[in-house]
Amino acid sequence: MSRVAVATDSNSGITQAAAKELSIRVLPMPFYIDGELFYEDVTLTQAQFYEKLDAGADVSTSQPSPGDVTDLWDALLQDYDQVIYIPMSSGLSASCQTAEFLANEEPYAGRVFVIDNQRISITQRQAAMDALEMAGKGMDAAQIAEVLMREKLESSIYITVDTLKYLKKGGRVTPAGAALGAVLNIKPVLQIQGEKLDAFAKVRGMKAARLKMLDAMEKDINERFAGHKVHLLAAYTCSAEEAADWRAQIEARFPDLTLEMMDPLSLSVSCHIGKGAMAIACSRVAEF
Numbered sequence: 001m002s003r004v005a006v007a008t009d010s011n012s013g014i015t016q017a018a019a020k021e022l023s024i025r026v027l028p029m030p031f032y033i034d035g036e037l038f039y040e041d042v043t044l045t046q047a048q049f050y051e052k053l054d055a056g057a058d059v060s061t062s063q064p065s066p067g068d069v070t071d072l073w074d075a076l077l078q079d080y081d082q083v084i085y086i087p088m089s090s091g092l093s094a095s096c097q098t099a100e101f102l103a104n105e106e107p108y109a110g111r112v113f114v115i116d117n118q119r120i121s122i123t124q125r126q127a128a129m130d131a132l133e134m135a136g137k138g139m140d141a142a143q144i145a146e147v148l149m150r151e152k153l154e155s156s157i158y159i160t161v162d163t164l165k166y167l168k169k170g171g172r173v174t175p176a177g178a179a180l181g182a183v184l185n186i187k188p189v190l191q192i193q194g195e196k197l198d199a200f201a202k203v204r205g206m207k208a209a210r211l212k213m214l215d216a217m218e219k220d221i222n223e224r225f226a227g228h229k230v231h232l233l234a235a236y237t238c239s240a241e242e243a244a245d246w247r248a249q250i251e252a253r254f255p256d257l258t259l260e261m262m263d264p265l266s267l268s269v270s271c272h273i274g275k276g277a278m279a280i281a282c283s284r285v286a287e288f
Contacts, residue, residue, distance in 0.1 A: 117152035155283035162276025
């Protein structure tokens, strides 16, 4: 029976400390602040990151180098027979395609399975947790990969941002649209159902944005995932007080479900949305 290691990247929101407790390896994502290279949760804390963001630093993300990826795999293959590696969705980064190319080469072919299951953030974390559970049940990497790919589109994420500044910087909002949105207090609600981040709705004020997300999630659970159990998840870049209020609002709307996970969004995700964001997600409970 093969021993299978589970690895992902820090876009999953799994911290290095949590990774050690879970026995999951997490590749830290690189990003640049004013031209200086940092590694998420390794050389910069969340507090330091937001201090720099507030100060107007120039922040940009990058993908892991091929060497960093293969170094991770090499270390794992010293103790395990196979590796399940779950990077962020190929629709959001080229890092997945790079990993797939590397996994097809020796000595990784047949030993490293790269999972392009269209996940990011908390749903990516849930996929890693599912993989870990399957490995614990004695399933080999090919069997785990089959389940993860079968379930790859069975998730929903809704997210709203407090500022349009970073969406404008990324080209998702025009400068004129950002200026008008700021004047009218427009809060965009974005969704991920599949490989890409798409616009879902525009509302006025965070209160309305929260309600729009809750309504959309309730509709998905009752219609898209009807007859299936789901993992209910949440994330944020807002203050701890605002996050606690968001948690209470989610739990009040879904009293029959347990909010299984609510964590700060990863820094590499936060680069693109800024502070004050809130998200809700669900993924179908995988059958294996």
